Amino acid sequence: MIGHAELHELMSSRRSVRRFTAQLPPRELIERIIESAVTAPSASNRQPWRFTIVTSRATIDALATAVQTAVDRIALAIEPEFQAAFRAYGDYFRRFEAAPMVIVPLFRAIMTLSNLTGSRLGEDDRVRIAAMERDSGLIGTSLALQNLLLSAHAAGLAASAMTGPLVAVDDLRSILRVSPSWTIAALVPIGYGDETPAAPARKSGKQVTEWLK
Numbered sequence: 548m549i550g551h552a553e554l555h556e557l558m559s560s561r562r563s564v565r566r567f568t569a570q571l572p573p574r575e576l577i578e579r580i581i582e583s584a585v586t587a588p589s590a591s592n593r594q595p596w597r598f599t600i601v602t603s604r605a606t607i608d609a610l611a612t613a614v615q616t617a618v619d620r621i622a623l624a625i626e627p628e629f630q631a632a633f634r635a636y637g638d639y640f641r642r643f644e645a646a647p648m649v650i651v652p653l654f655r656a657i658m659t660l661s662n663l664t665g666s667r668l669g670e671d672d673r674v675r676i677a678a679m680e681r682d683s684g685l686i687g688t689s690l691a692l693q694n695l696l697l698s699a700h701a702a703g704l705a706a707s708a709m710t711g712p713l714v715a716v717d718d719l720r721s722i723l724r725v726s727p728s729w730t731i732a733a734l735v736p737i738g739y740g741d742e743t744p745a746a747p748a749r750k751s752g753k754q755v756t757e758w759l760k
């Protein structure tokens with residue numbers, strides 16, 4: 548069994564990479580990484596995830612174009628003094644386009660409690676239950692996504708989890724032909740890294756922890 552020190556080193560050495568070589572990772576390697584991803588826990592073991600794997604250059608380009616269109620549209624609503632900052636921020640949203648492969652984690656709400664309730668349930672509880680069930684699906688898929696990133700890193704691949712592209716989520720859904728019952732959680736460019744980013748600043752565990760007595 549891997550020790551805590553080895554696990555911590557794996558986790559702390561992982562980087563979000565957005566520049567890649569053109570080499571496409573072998574399908575067998577990606578399948579092993581997905582097998583690691585789906586060992587994640589989920590509410591009621593419902594495993595609310597699916598993974599769409601995109602290797603078509605035309606499709607990746609179409610996704611990037613859709614994101615750029617959304618960024619351009621949003622920019623029209625940004626105050627002039629913030630335009631440059633927004634453009635610099637928005638440029639990050641399409642940096643998946645340089646990858647030879649994009650993995651798209653999908654999730655859906657874990658509909659358990661809502662199926663057991665009827666018309667007597669108050670609207671406030673109905674809203675809370677709907678949010679809990681959606682968040683349960685997203686949280687479970689996020690746990691699988693972290694497994695995916697760590698497994699890719701351990702296998703010598705580079706990746707990052709990008710939510711910025713979701714500004715164009717409707718167009719992304721259309722391009723990827725995502726079923727109405729599923730929601731895109733992120734885009735994950737993956738491949739062999741062509742950069743070695745420096746370690747970002749991190750708050751310590753003590754800084755983000757409160758012990759209630």
